[in-house]
Amino acid sequence: MNIDVFTLFPDSFAWFNSQHHVRNAQELGHRVEAIDYRDSTTLTGRQVDDTPFGGGAGMVLRVDVVESALRDRYGNDPADRLPGRRVIALTPGGRVLDETLVEELSDSSDLTLLCGRYEGFDERIIEHFCTDQISLGRFVLAGGEIPAMAVCDAVLRKLPGVLGHADSAVEESFSAALDGQPEYPHYTRPAVWRDWAVPEILLSGDHGRIEAWRRAESQARGAANNSPDDG
Numbered sequence: 001m002n003i004d005v006f007t008l009f010p011d012s013f014a015w016f017n018s019q020h021h022v023r024n025a026q027e028l029g030h031r032v033e034a035i036d037y038r039d040s041t042t043l044t045g046r047q048v049d050d051t052p053f054g055g056g057a058g059m060v061l062r063v064d065v066v067e068s069a070l071r072d073r074y075g076n077d078p079a080d081r082l083p084g085r086r087v088i089a090l091t092p093g094g095r096v097l098d099e100t101l102v103e104e105l106s107d108s109s110d111l112t113l114l115c116g117r118y119e120g121f122d123e124r125i126i127e128h129f130c131t132d133q134i135s136l137g138r139f140v141l142a143g144g145e146i147p148a149m150a151v152c153d154a155v156l157r158k159l160p161g162v163l164g165h166a167d168s169a170v171e172e173s174f175s176a177a178l179d180g181q182p183e184y185p186h187y188t189r190p191a192v193w194r195d196w197a198v199p200e201i202l203l204s205g206d207h208g209r210i211e212a213w214r215r216a217e218s219q220a221r222g223a224a225n226n227s228p229d230d231g
Contacts, residue, residue, distance in 0.1 A: 001030045001108065001110070002031045002033075002110050003030075003111045003113065003152055004035055004113070005032065005034045005152070006113065006114050007034055007035070007145055008037055008038065008048065016149045019153075021153075021156060022152075022153075024163070028161050030162075035073060037069050039069075040073075041065045041069075043064075048061060048062060049117070050062055056119070059118040059119060060118065060121070061125070063125050066078075066121070070087075070112075078128075082110075085110040085131075086105070086110070086131045086132055087132070088111065088114065088130065088133070088134050089116070089121060090113060090114065090144035090147040090148055090151070091116065091121070091134075091135060091144075092135050092138065094134045095132065096134075097135065097154065099174035102154045102158060105154075106158035113151060113152070114129075114130065115143055115145050116143060116144045117143040134147065178215075178218050179219075181219055182221040183218060184217040185217055201213050
């Protein structure tokens with residue numbers, strides 16, 4: 001898988017790319033690269049944004065700047081979307097990232113993530129260059145870098161071999177193996193701490209009962225999360 005992240009702060013991805021599972025992905029031939037919008041802007045002073053038409057606070061990422069960055073990277077008119085490449089704007093109003101979407105994205109070979117900043121994107125970027133909009137939730141961050149890392153992290157760990165153990169990403173929160181429910185509780189040593197004991201069933205060695213207990217706990221957590229608030 002090849003992931004390009006367009007950003008005004010490419011250095012912020014140095015930490016992300018140093019993470020163990022990301023390095024594993026790279027060693028397996030996958031790639032995550034951060035690309036600076038400023039490197040291809042044709043505007044003086046490496047300008048990338050401008051004030052919004054109609055007035056208002058903040059600055060808006062310009063459509064010509066993003067077009068130049070995409071054209072420089074892929075060698076085509078970005079309005080003529082490349083087959084097989086999903087171009088994703090990271091926006092608060094986009095489709096909320098969940099397990100279903102992560103599975104979808106992990107089946108892609110090429111992803112382009114566009115990070116906004118300030119007041120976000122000129123709408124023509126989204127209308128003409130993008131195939132998708134993705135959000136971490138209904139809240140606003142200073143930019144798209146953290147959402148981009150979240151998308152990359154969630155997608156890369158789905159790829160075979162990235163986590164080291166083939167089963168690591170199978171039975172986890174919201175996976176098909178758990179019927180889309182949250183993961184069950186985990187415990188480790190010591191078995192008792194401050195009179196807080198690990199559930200006895202986990203120490204029993206009876207793997208059938210343990211599996212049944214884990215499924216029941218997962219279902220209970222899902223039911224608790226979906227219950228209406230009291231009052």
